[in-house]
Amino acid sequence: MQDLIIRLAAPVEHALAWLYSFWPAVAGVVGITLAVMVTLHVAQHKRDARAAAAWTGLVWLVPFLGAALYLMLGVNRIQRRARQLTGGGIDAALRAGQEQGTPLQTDRLQVLARLVGRLTRLPLTGGNRVTLMEAPEALDAMVRAVDDATESVYLATYIFGNDAAGRPLADALARAHRRGVRVRVLLDGVGALYSLPPITFRLRRQGVSVQRFLYSIAPWRMPYMNLRNHRKLMVVDRALGFTGGMNVRAGYVAEPATIQDLHARVEGPAVAHLLLSFAADWAFTCREELNDNFAGDMDLGTVQARGVNTGPDADFDKRRLTIQAAIGAAEREIRLVTPYFVPGQTLLASLQLAILRGVRVVILVPEKNNLRLVQWASLHALKWLAKEGAEIHASAPPFDHTKLFTVDGHWVQLGSGNWDARSLRLNFEFDLECYDDPLAADANALIDRKLSRARPLADADFRAMARWRHVRNALAHMLEPYL
Template sequence: MDLHTSGWKTVLSGWVDMISPFWPQIAATISISLAVVVTVHVTQHKRDSRAAAAWTGLVWLVPLLGAILYLLLGVNRIRRRARQLTGGIIDAADGWRVAAEAQPEPKHLQVLSRLVGSLTHLPLTAGNAITPMDAPGALQAMIARIDAATESVYLATYIFGNDAAGKPLSDALARAVTRGVRVRVLIDGVGSLYSLPPVIYRLRRQGVRVERFLHSLAPWRMPYMNLRNHRKFMVVDRQWGFTGGMNIRAGYIQSPPRITDLHVAVEGPVVGQLLRSFAADWYFTCGELLETSYCGAARVGDVQARGISAGPDADFDKRRLTLLASIGSAEHRIRIVTPYFVPDLTLLATLQLAMLKGVQVQVVVPARNNLRLVHWASMHALRWLVDEGAELHLSAAPFDHSKVMSVDQHWVMVGSGNWDARSLRLNFEFDLECYCEALAGQLDRWIDRRIEQGRHMTSADFQQMAPWRRVRNALAHMMEPYL
């Protein structure tokens, strides 16, 4: 055995000695070959020319490492796996439409409703009740609804902390399991690691069925690390729902709070669309089929609503096209509240066109952000928008994680989606579009308070900004395709 091993070592050493003078040429050949292969793949599969250019530049300027990063982060394998499991309709519902679909009251918003209906293949449902809540109120309402559950509780979230917010909710879920309620919890594979130890171990000890979306600690088994399930909703007894931007974290409920957010309680037929979106994600994750029929009343309020379930699988660009359509439909005022505002050039140009036709555009972002790079990039994009006539307001502390858009005091969109490349291209998101003057008025008053308590930033403020800060912001904005 020793002689055999020694022989192999001699042969191997000989090969190394023979090719060692040619290592530079070999390395160059491998690097160039990988760059060419990646470039061909990028040109064939990337619809966004800026993303294609960014990835191409990376693989040529950073040999080998750029190709590895593209393999891990740039290749979208979700579409293929989704079709294997669901026939390609992972995010869409079953495509049903009603014969007499609800129509929004303002005539100019009816085109928007038809367009979003074509994008989602879902009807605009009438008779819903949508109740906005702050994060502490929403958490308490969710716990109360879980404690009253008799049939099922389905919860999906990006972050579920093992902390002062997550523990009471996990205890309520455990009590529901004890009563015989069917409980299913879906946590994003990356979001589940925000709290250590992860709450999944606590939930499993309590008998709660919990799964992690696209999770693996082994890089070679985790080719989806850049594609996250950012959705946040809960459906109880197939008739009550909650959705919005709130994660389950202690920062929302501590005193004083470190984060604020907006969540909504949902009643009415649109809950069926939340339910089907959860069922698709659950089936995608673990293969279990859930009952998706809505069990609530046909009419509990006056809000016309529709779910917009979008992701990087079969629903690419659904949210982005919805935003473009809503901006184009505006005749009077557009209001945007988001923690992360790094839109692409098309969205910026569409907002500019809206302002040119006389539409007032107001953008509210946090004065202090939890992601500095994104905040710097936002400031660069907002500088140009403010120069074109938009109003920029910086909301006061604590950090506001809310995501709300309002158009013409009648249409609103609330949910999990932000105005950045990650939400628009990489994440699985869920938003509600709602047509209701009363609800829009309520949320407009909520935005008014954000504006009153914040600071108005003008073109003069940007001009007075230190030159090095403007350069920093511009450099950060160059990373827009990756943010």
């Protein structure tokens, strides 16, 4: 053995000596090769020219580290992995259905409905009843629905706090499980950590089946830190749905509340779209195929509705295109309530064009955001819209997490998606688009109540802002692709 070691030592010593002498050249060749390979991959797979330029510059200016970062954060593996897990069956289910030719209020809305139908490959369903609910009322309604469940409860959410809001819902889920109801809970891998100990411990102790989306305790096995499942939806007995922007957190039920939010109770065939979305995410996460056949009534109301499932996979860019099309369909008024408004140049230009067409644009954002950097970037974007004539309002605390978008008193969009790069390009989101005048009237009445308590931000207010604040906001807005 000693002789073998001696014989091997000489070649190894020569190799190390060679590397010591020529390592700069070797490192240069390897670095250039990696940079060329990444550049070619970026050129073929990045549709956003800004992202392509940023990644290309990074891999050339920061050798090795830039390539490693691109491998971890820049390559989209989600679509490929989802297809491996589901065999394409879920994709086919999500594309099922034919677009209905139901007459809508205006020709522009008819075009919008046709466009979103082609984007989502889902039908615009009639016969729905959609009830808007503030967060405390929605949490109570969800607990009651779980207690009334007889067959199944499917719940997906980003944050499920182990707190005064989460524990009553967790206990209701446990009671349903003990009754023999099929209970499935899907939490985001990062969102589940917002409260410690996480609610998963409580649920699992009581036998509830709970999974975490894109989660691993080992950091090197979790290369998807920036791809989060932000959807919030619940389906009971494959017939009753809840969706919107509400997490399950104690801030909604505190006295006084520290967060405001909006959710919706959905009844009718549109619940099938919530069901399909959950079934796809559940199959992706744990390979279990669920019964995704809608089992509810087909005619319960006047709302025509459709789910808009979006994410950095096969559904990439559908949300941005839907929003842009809705802005283009507006003839009189656009109303937007969002906690995070950093829309990117394309949507910003679409809103500016709407204003120039004579459309009234009303935007309501929180006066004090829970994400300071986002607030600064948002103020920079809003400054240009205020200059064009948009009506900007800042809502006083508590922090308003509501996500609501209406057009012309006919069309409503609500759901989990924000107006920022994370929601538009990185997160998995679920929104519901609705065509119904009474529902739009309810949504606008809710917005009116919020506006009555908000502070207007006119162009003069932005111009009066200190110079250093403008610089700070502009620098924050430069991070728009990452916010």
